[in-house]
Amino acid sequence: MAYNHKVELSKPERFVGGHRLCAGCGAGLVCRGMMRALDEGDKAVICNATSCLEVSSFLYPFTAWEDSYIHSAFENAAATCGGVEAAYNVMKRRGKIDDTYKFLAIGGDGGTYDIGFQSLSGAMERGHDMVYFCYDNEAYMNTGIQRSSSTPRFASATTTPSGSCSVGKKQNKKDLTEIMAAHNIPYVAQTTFLGNFKDFHEKAHRAIYTEGPAFVNVMSPCPRGWQYPTEMLPEICKMAVETCVWPLYEIIDGEWHLNYMPKKKLPVEEFMKLQGRFKHCFKPGNEWTIEAAQQYVDEKWEKLLARCGK
Amino acid sequence: MAKCAKDINEQSPWQELTPGGEIYEGGTARMTITGEWRANIPVWDPQKCKQCLLCAPFCPDASIPVTDGRRGEFDFDHCKGCGICWKVCPFGAIDFVKEEK
Amino acid sequence: MSIRERISGNEAVAYAMRQINPDVFAAFPITPSTEIPQYFAQYVANGQVDTEYVTVESEHSSMSTCIGAEAAGCRAVTATSSCGLAFMYELLYVASSSRLPITLACVNRALTGPININNDHSDSMGARDAGWIQLYAENNQEAYDNYLQAMRIAETPDVRLPIMVCQDGFITSHAVENIELEEDEAVRKFVGEYNPEHALIGRETPLAVGPYDVSPYYMEHKVQQAEAMKNAKKAILDVAADFEKTFGRKYGFFEEYRMEDAEVAIVLIGSTAGTAKACIDQLRAAGRKVGLIKLRVFRPFPGEELAAALSHVKAVAVMDKSEGFSACGGPVYAETCAACYALEERPVMVNIVYGLGGRDVATGDIARVFDHLFLLVNNGGKGPKYIHMGQRSSAPEVF
């Protein structure tokens, strides 16, 4: 069914205000969008990795979730979710429940790319009927902006600060979306917050309503960690896509689909210059960092185009 | 034992708290008034608003209520004043100003 | 009618699991508990159970899976040993603090390192403060019987705590012995159905589990957990009483063996109790008043009851099959001493750390412990209190 923005936005809110995420936090947008992608009438259980989101959305006795929710630890959202799904299967089989439930795991890049990676990989391999959403804000924000394997090269984080002898993080960002695609699960996608949220919504909906495991990677800017004024979030997301730093694509049953081709691919500095974490890259003498970042994006983009048959 | 979040507070004795910190209802975070965090406030002009609803999904705090395809006044109990809605409005129907408290 | 059989301790636990037909089994192999998920996999393959059998990629995920499944309103079980239990460590706390009555079959094995696959209690003793109920078995019969009682104890509404059913790796897990099994129907009737009031799925209202707990709530939740562990004492005895009524075998917090007039006694846990009983029979035949207390329940710790049982004894050797590295004794010793502190007249108490990493203990070793206790009775309790037994040494040692 075609995306109808007004209809989708008129649904009852399933991730409510009153949570304690920072003003302008991208994670809140992922949660709202993810829950909106559920068909009305379908119930859900959310399994949350320890993260900014967790400590902000279920601070006893206040839950921001209208649906059942479980947080167990930092590194095991996927396995916990698998356990809930297993319980559902057996309860269904034994005729103990009639309702349809969907199982959504959600973690930040720390709980997904790094400490929770084994748990995620295992759950996806086992084929649980669940979706794992990663709200990727490219560092351990909950503990104070330490680098993760998702932090892009040259970003300044509190454990990879820029300094007279440092231009920020030394390594490139791990490509988790590709790694998840290599699990040969039925659905993998990456998206972010754009325009009327059509891209996000359609991917979240497809992920939830694909039988078997699915993974959605959502670039979710963090104003504090990326050092930008809160209201700049939409612009940053737009630039991530227009520069091809964060291409929109999905892998359906092993087939790669590019969802958006920029009319004119913008230089990567258009994305970087909006954020304080790359500020040092623009200092005289550090021009090479931007060149290197550009080269990396270009290489990745060409590979992606080839994979998507473009 | 208290069953509802509204009956639980920092004066509740241990016998009154739910075991393991469970909560048996959804959306109790609404009781938290995060609107107090705000320094700047969005101001909506219904006259200029074309009801395109581009602002609504961009609110991290679910503070732009939408009913039957039309948005209403901000939920100032929960709006933290991030200003994203002001930025995404294509029609200048949302202003973003310092809040006088 | 009981069924006369001969099976190993691992098979006994797997057999109990089959009879109970739990909702979710999260499986990951580790020696010596591996056979339990293997037996169970065969039950699944043969259609003898309709459990959701989840073959996870690690023990960390097996406990996580159990947490998710139990919170969803199901009976979730797993089995592990040693490093596997250690890998679950954080989740053990999550399970107990979230008040999820998960059942874990722990086949005790030395905790690395150096790596060693044989028996001691360092794995479960390391987890003793994780908020789990812990039952220990002397033999395959007790492993089976404890397993049948475990869920009812754990799921008691004012308890709601996870439970670890322990037995000694290889010594009982891989030893075929005679056992009395119960009929499937009788077991199912005894164990009953699990229908928690609140669950993540299948209830009118949603459930949220695992909050961030700020200081004004955290302590209250810990007090609740502590109360639950106290309540577990009653639940353990209630379930044992019903078990005895149903199946005829009697259980309590501990077993007293020839303690009535004992002058000296040993306190220990697990399979060594059987070896000690054989030794005690020999010594009693020679007219020596020796006895044994075999702890079945270590969490909750039956301190008052244990102190009462030891109150008439002159000297006690508390034998720990794990090193606590406290430099002053193992965990069973520390807790037994603490319990006996309230006695007006306390026995002389020594700690003997033994059997680490599968170091074998024969009846002769136990006899030497009793000899030492009589020596202490006669010398007024002089000498070291923290003793290791069974190691080679280039210096003179107590044993």
Next chain:
Amino acid sequence: MKNMVEIRWHGRGGQGAKTACLLLADAAFASGKYVQGFPEYGPERMGAPITAYNRISDERCTIHSNIYNPDYVVVVDETLLQSVDVTHGLNPEGAIVINTHKSPDEVRPLLRGYEGRVYTLDARAISERTLGKYFPNTPMLAAIVKVSGVLDPWRFVSDMETSFKHKFATKPQVIAGNMECLTQSLKEVRG
């Protein structure tokens, strides 16, 4: 302990010594005894020396230690005689049974001065003859039953038939061979 018999098995990983030990426990259990059958485990793999134990008695044995003074020893692989002190602690009133084509007198010099009874059985020959393959554990099981007298041999044979019928329910053609293997072994033990 009334009438308790303790047996120690020596074999190599993968040869079935542990299985034979458990089968003996099964057979003794079937005849109404209290049994223990347990292997001593290490991290070793196929081919490494392994030890397994049986206790068989008329009442429950609670002892859970290894066996240091066995009444009987079974050696499933004669090459172990070079490297393992198989008669260590063996009761001089008891006996040892060795899988070899040699006679008891021929192997006695390898037993480090053991003065008790020595029995041999050519398990390879019997096994290859009756089963078409080398499975030493079935012949050695029969041998220890006969030598120890812990079970009535013919009652044992009939119990084993029941057990084989259960074990080989899907391939009944192998039952006859196994039964033949047992009976020939009982007859051919040399001592």
